[in-house]
Amino acid sequence: MSFERLAQSLNQKHQAGYLRQRRTVEYEKDAIICVEGQHYLNFASNDYLGMRQQPEVLQAWVEGLAAYGGGSGASPLVTGYSQAHQALETYLAERLNREAVLLFNSGFSANQAVCQALFSEPGLILADKLMHASFLDGAMACEAQLRRFRHNDMSHLASLLAGIQNADCLVASEGIFSMDGDAAPVESLVALCEQQQAWLMLDDAHGFGVLGENGLGSAEHYGLSQQQVPVLMGTFGKAIGTAGAFVAGSRELIEYLVNHARHYIYSTALPPAQAVATLASLRLIASGSERQQLQANIAHFRSLANQAGLLLTDSQSAIQPVIVGDPHKALALSNGLKERGIWVAAIRYPTVPKHTDRLRITLSAQHSERDIQALVDGLILAREALPQCN
Ligand code: PMP
Numbered sequence: 001m002s003f004e005r006l007a008q009s010l011n012q013k014h015q016a017g018y019l020r021q022r023r024t025v026e027y028e029k030d031a032i033i034c035v036e037g038q039h040y041l042n043f044a045s046n047d048y049l050g051m052r053q054q055p056e057v058l059q060a061w062v063e064g065l066a067a068y069g070g071g072s073g074a075s076p077l078v079t080g081y082s083q084a085h086q087a088l089e090t091y092l093a094e095r096l097n098r099e100a101v102l103l104f105n106s107g108f109s110a111n112q113a114v115c116q117a118l119f120s121e122p123g124l125i126l127a128d129k130l131m132h133a134s135f136l137d138g139a140m141a142c143e144a145q146l147r148r149f150r151h152n153d154m155s156h157l158a159s160l161l162a163g164i165q166n167a168d169c170l171v172a173s174e175g176i177f178s179m180d181g182d183a184a185p186v187e188s189l190v191a192l193c194e195q196q197q198a199w200l201m202l203d204d205a206h207g208f209g210v211l212g213e214n215g216l217g218s219a220e221h222y223g224l225s226q227q228q229v230p231v232l233m234g235t236f237g238k239a240i241g242t243a244g245a246f247v248a249g250s251r252e253l254i255e256y257l258v259n260h261a262r263h264y265i266y267s268t269a270l271p272p273a274q275a276v277a278t279l280a281s282l283r284l285i286a287s288g289s290e291r292q293q294l295q296a297n298i299a300h301f302r303s304l305a306n307q308a309g310l311l312l313t314d315s316q317s318a319i320q321p322v323i324v325g326d327p328h329k330a331l332a333l334s335n336g337l338k339e340r341g342i343w344v345a346a347i348r349y350p351t352v353p354k355h356t357d358r359l360r361i362t363l364s365a366q367h368s369e370r371d372i373q374a375l376v377d378g379l380i381l382a383r384e385a386l387p388q389c390n
Helices: 004-016 055-068 076-080 083-096 107-118 133-141 154-162 186-196 218-222 251-260 272-287 290-307 327-339 369-384
Strands: 025-029 032-035 038-042 100-104 124-128 145-149 169-174 199-203 231-235 245-249 319-323 345-347 358-362
Touching: 038 369, 055 083, 055 272, 083 100, 083 218, 083 245, 083 272, 100 107, 100 251, 107 133, 107 169, 107 199, 107 231, 107 245, 107 251, 124 133, 124 154, 133 145, 145 154, 154 169, 154 186, 169 186, 186 199, 186 218, 245 251, 290 319, 290 369, 327 345, 327 358, 327 369
Parallel strands: 124 145, 124 169, 169 199, 199 231
Antiparallel strands: 025 032, 032 038, 100 245, 231 245, 319 358, 345 358
16 A cells, blocks of 8 residues: 555645644743754744643642543543533633533534534535634535635625525634634624524634633623624633633533534543633633733734834734745745744645735733844844845
């Protein structure tokens, strides 16, 4: 058995500048990352608040391990659902003003589960063009027809909604878009869905933990009720600093997922210690100052970058893309930054649309003003090495 076809395909990807390669991280703390013996300032992590290393969160992991052991031992409907999972669900449901919450092992599986479970029968999914791959894959694999509206284009969505008749329709968008960092026009989405009686789903992977008075994300920030956003999804692997995800909504929705979501029913429940640590992180975020520090860092970066004439998008979030438009140039810029001790990921097609290859800079509460200055200086120098870049 030869893998000639696979080798050829990889070679083609390499030639086109789209080959992906992993790097082994040897050490990561306080916005410093060590790879292949070199230390870098890390501007590529989704740990926006530095929660991964917070002593209280680590302590909660340890206590969770002592109380529950390493793993959950089974899928949730067998014996994998513990008091630790239940406590986290209850906390989220109460704070988010939802009737019920269900935990998933990852945001990827939560998104797929929503599509698979809600659409085992025909229906319609209208998704923003820039929805995450996990949602789009789920939407393509289920029985619903998938149609995509232009990114944040409410008149396009309205025209697609106007054509629906008697079909279950789910409209899906993201609180903060993962690769662009901009926000969905949530209030308009709510109004359109109310008019057409469509279910609105918000994937808040990048808003959860960061937005809102207590860090509960877009729902808290915009004051979105269960009625307005009946399917709310969030993840723990980014600002919360652990891993896993949840879906929040009505009792019927959650009971339905418990009974139909194959990703839930047939997968070992996340380790209870992870639920304990996640709850500790959420509590810490609600009472801590990290979110304010992150906002200050975002403002500082944008001001320095503007002064330096770097072309930014209008993202006000921790995700600050610099669009380059060519995969080779994006890689060259990322490598140029590495030579200056700064780690920024080059994000290329197919993760983002063709000709929008970019640097995806992510800011964290852990960065100091000096770190941000070093990033901007590095960007200027790396750009000078590539005069045709913005
Ligand atoms: N949705 C969005 C918008 C994401 O950015 C991600 C992670 N990249 C996911 C879902 C998947 O979440 P997880 O990493 O928990 O699988």
